[in-house]
Amino acid sequence: MYKTHTCGELRISDVGKTVTLAGWVHRYRDHGGIYFIDLRDRFGLTQVVINPEDSPELAKLVADVRVEWVLQVIGEVRARPADAKNPNLDTGDIEIYATEINVLNTCKPLPFSINKEENTDETLRLKYRFLDLRRERMQKNLILRHKIIKYMRDYLDAKDFLEIETPILFKTTPEGARDYLVPSRIYPGEFYALPQSPQQLKQLLQVAGVERYFQIARCFRDEDQRGDRQPEFTQLDLEMSFVERDDILDLMEDLFTKMCKDLVPQKKILFSPWPKLTYQEAMDRFGKDSPDLRFGMELVNISDLAKDCGFTVFESAIKDGGSVRGINAKTLGEYTRKQLDELTDQVKLWGGKGLAYVKISESGEESSPFKKFFSNEKWEELLKRMEAEKGDLLLFVADSKPAVVYDCLARLRVMLGDRLGLRDNNKLAFCWIVDFPLFEWSEEEQRWDATHHPFTRPKKEDFDLLSTDPGKVRGDQYDMVLNNYELASGSIRIHERWLQEKVFDLIGLPRDVARDRFHQIMDAFEYGAPPHGGIAPGIDRFVMLMADEPNIREVIAFPKNNAARDIMSGAPSPAMEGQLRELHIKVVYPEEEKKS
RNA sequence: GGGGGCGUGGUGUAGCGGCUAACAUGCGGCCCUGUCAAGGCCGAGAUCGCGGGUUCGAACCCCGUCGCUCCCGCCA
Structure with a gap:
């Protein structure tokens, strides 16, 4: 190791020790002889002192040091003079009296400052994301994201859930959002699709007898961007067998309540238990199905x-x-x-x-x-x-x-x-929205459309309405809502073939198309599929809210910009002719398309 | 696909018809032995995103274009 301690851990009790630290030069101060360097690593800042009287060669070396150079510092931990302590720093009672400094790397002048918070053009930040992420704000966000995901894993593990990976290369499902397609080299003209969510797979895992499944799942949707949307995003994908609606809600409420208390104690949950509003009630009182319950004005x-x-x-x-x-x-x-x-x-x-x-x-x-x-x-x-x-x-x-x-x-x-x-961002008004209409009438297509997705199970007491008045059928569906944001959406699923077929019929999905796209799940329903249901909280959005960030790009290490481009690498980029040939693909540009 | 906003030294901003384009920070040099956003002095650094137009004169007004961003559409 290049270091014996981190830059955040030395205290007054460590005085007298000889230590080795390594990190980046956060700031340096030259007092015409005596030098101070604030050395930074992920864990904090420690002040290093170089005294030219005791070590003139060191002072000579340090005179050239600049911000963000990478140094290894060997020296003695000393107590600071009483009037020179810094109460703003965890390590503010001590400093390192340097006896040896090794320059591990130098650094060019920065395109933007890392040691202070200032508005910076986002293109520039994204281009130099590796520098942007060095900033305290971004480090905090990365750490919080890690803690949230770890909390979910630990909690669900303790509840006997299995984390199971599902394929990234899967099958296209043209309804819903646009798919990202991946061409097949082996099968000319055929394509995989990146999953918009592992919906069918997690249901199949229930038929497989997993009973309790979760995954930190990457999902892909080829739609236009927003502050809280990215082409790829992460969900806590979760599914359980032999459960009813409230089993899922209670589990999620417990997880999120404990997680908020432990990880963001400065934020207070306003209502416990979380209120349950029907869709209709949410609309009538707040005008939307993801209301902000922090204030009235109903x-x-x-x-x-x-x-x-x-x-x-x-x-x-x-x-x-x-x-x-x-x-x-x-x-x-x-x-x-x-x-x-x-x-x-x-x-x-x-x-x-x-x-x-x-x-x-x-x-x-x-x-x-x-x-x-x-x-x-x-x-x-x-x-x-x-x-x-x-x-x-x-x-x-x-x-x-x-x-x-x-x-x-x-x-x-x-x-x-x-x-x-x-x-107030330090108030958390969680609530559940339940009893959504299962279908809505599409004027455009002149047919019923699933409001959530076609696997949502109708409420049992509304089964009869399926034939008589589809618009009145309520789904066994639920949304987790926090402060004006939909955080999660889930439902009890259909597990009977006849019911699934009935719903496909209602939304005007021809039998042969349904068979082509969903035969695996339809087949599975005939082999002892248990009753099951699940939910999928959006992790990016949740971390964004917990971190008080205005958009999810701030809580994703390497996000795409508003036009779905990765500014740092330049992706997407043209493929080489040879690659395209191998994939049996010919590119037709929009101008040529218009001509023909 | 549509609409709004923004684009000025490395960075962040000011200037919105008449300048040699201003300020802060950063950068380079010098001074300074207890600072911690250290301080002081000096200096370099900008064809004002790009193209066209209006005008005696354009960073400034108009048109187009590109980039970024926010919103609508879209996101089962």
């Missing part, structure tokens, strides 16, 4: 009051099958016309037609463009239902499409929650 339905009020905007929305709902933005009653206009513009950007408001000033004065349409009784009822008080701002969205009303108010709620400082 949606209120005033459709009945607005129905015959005389205000055309409200009336026509309801007449055309929609609704009118509002939120009470507490304490914003003094918003100016300009600020309200900005909110309205925002709502229009989200697809809403506009925003109706009631301003109540601190003195109790009400102003609203639609008050004149309401009778006194109805107006009083409106204020009462909205729990309106002096200084409040009531905001309403009306639309013939219920989804638009939900969506606009949900976004508005989160936006105003931010402005009012109600979304």
